[in-house]
Amino acid sequence: MLSPAAAAAADLQRLRRLLSQSHADWSSSTHFSTGFAALDRLLPSGGLLRGSLIEWLSASPGAGAGLLAVAAAIQAQRPGNVVVVIDRERRFYPPAAAAWGLDLSSAMLVHPANLHEEQWAVEQALRAEHVAAVIAHPPRLDARTFRRFQLAAEASGAVGLLVRPASARPERSWAAARWLVEPQPSLTSWRLRIRLLHCRGRYAAESAAAEVDLDEWITRFDATHACHLAPELAHSTAR
């Protein structure tokens, strides 16, 4: 049992975190980049918020929404934390995610058998401490489940990255940001047109859109994750 003083201190810390989530000001403990400067500029706080849900809607498979979600998960990743991928259809291809920059050694893959189990697994993963991000592909979400996801993420500080079909657009969303990904035919690099449909702290009237070049991620990623010659040292206080 915690002593009353320790319990009060823990309460205070929890409240502080809640407060910082509503009055967003940028710091790496509360915010992280989407990985693309053009998208960060659209967000009122200049980045995505930890302890929230982000939705990526895409009209068709192969539009690149999954890549954006993985990029965000990589940005959200912190040492000692894990990324959980909930993959009901067993179509997530780890080598591609690794090539895109995801560290597979701190990633966990979960294969639920049906929609019901998928929802349960997403909520469990979002609720756990030391989970940096949860990637999932829920096709349908009722408002109550969605809200439960959001509360779970808020409680633990994990980020829920939901990649969903565009048919989910009329559904009510509890996500802090909802993006619509539309690929652009292009001759050189792979360009995506991304619309910010809804974002907490931003007026709905101003619809915002940006064009993202996926090559930007590759150059940025190459620069920051150039080469590790020696293995990273574990955190000395890890139990």
Add this chain to the structure above:
Amino acid sequence: MQRMLAIWLPNWPIQRLVNESPELRGRPLLLAETFAGRSSVAACSREAQRLGIHPGMPLAEASALAPRRLQIKPHDPLADWQSLAQLAHWCRRFSPTVGLEASDPPRTLLFDAAGLASLHGSEQSLLDRAAREMARRGFRVRLALADTIGAAYAVARYGNMANIHGRQIIPSGVSRQALAPLPLAALRLPDSLIATLAALGFECVGDVLQLPREQLPSRFGRQLLLRIDQALGAAPEAIVSVKQSPEFAVRQSFEFPLVRQDALRHALLTLLEKLAHALLVHRAGVLRLKCLIECESEIVAFDVGVLQATASAATFAELIDLQLERTRLTRPATAIALEVLQHAPLAQRQTLFFKAQHDFSSSPALAALVNRLANRLGRDAVVRCRLRHDAQPELAYRLERVLDGLPARHKGNVKRLPFGPLDRPLDLLKAPTPLNATIDAVSGLPQQFSWEGRRHVVNQVWGPERIDTGWWRRRRVGRDYYRLETAAGQRIWSYRRREDGRWFLHGFF
């Protein structure tokens, strides 16, 4: 006065395997081992011997002798040893001190039989009973009872027992006479020493026993004299008793069958606490637990497992609850039983100095998440991925269960990926799907294709990337992969099968 019983299990690796999988009985069976890149026969059954196979033979030669009927299994010395230790454990019903022979690998069980004759009536009835019980369990054995470990071992292993059913009692004080006609190997000597003695013309134990004692150490080393003394009882030798590993199991039956779920839950918790207490005494924690709920007409059984050994009743109560949510009990429960399938010492965990791989148990919260997910969704449903060097995209990674912990060795880890960030699709179909495509006559590439009832026009094509797995694969794969961009901007990964030129859709970027 000392009396020792030795039970020799001839051809133990084969006996063990046949005992474990009875369908192998009576079939030509061989165990293969690989040493320094060379595969050879480690042991073989009598049926295989009749075909001309003998231990030590190269595997290729042996399999050529009987290509069809031969059963080839890997040689597993550790399993052999474990099974023998288990058998020794079971044999504690005959004698309080049971051990394995001290050689490597052991093939003989040793019992302290001093004073047991009076319990069984006579030494002969003790021997008969042990032989009977072993035969009932399906084991072929030879038994000998003598004054010393050395003599009992020698007679059990090398004695002539053709017409006494493989059981022999050497009366007290006549070890010397009994040992004399046996071959030199009966003295448990190293092969090199036996070769030296054989070269000098010594054939049996009796020949060596006639040599003057004082000359032996200087001519043949100390070991020969020690073994002789041990066999004759002049030097002491003790049985190293097999250690008993405690078994943890609890069971409770109810006077009145339980119908209500909360009553059952309460009973489970009480039982778990009892188990946890028993475990704590041994400073052990549970890794896997079997839970049996006996109902009026059926038994519901399931396993729960955790990532790190724990002796906390609450943890297991929660995990059992998750299972109970899924299994609906239709009949009232009459009894519950818990059995620990796997336990481990509750030791402090060593922290990793180099962060090579996350084992998910560094944080209690993560360990609890893994436990919960794995117990509700199944052990196979919670995995980590390891990349492999394999050209075939479906085989370029392997899934490992998180609950199994980290594998002891990381062999063939992929350090550098052989492809770039956008060369593989994030969304790979479980199986390639035939692509209904219109092919351009000039370039041979798809112009249009239909997928899920819609037509897609191909705007751009990148490729090919040729993936060929080579002839040594049973199912050879030869594919030319192309990245296609549709007019709508979708990117898909498709390939042309090189055997017949058919197109397949394999994934989405």
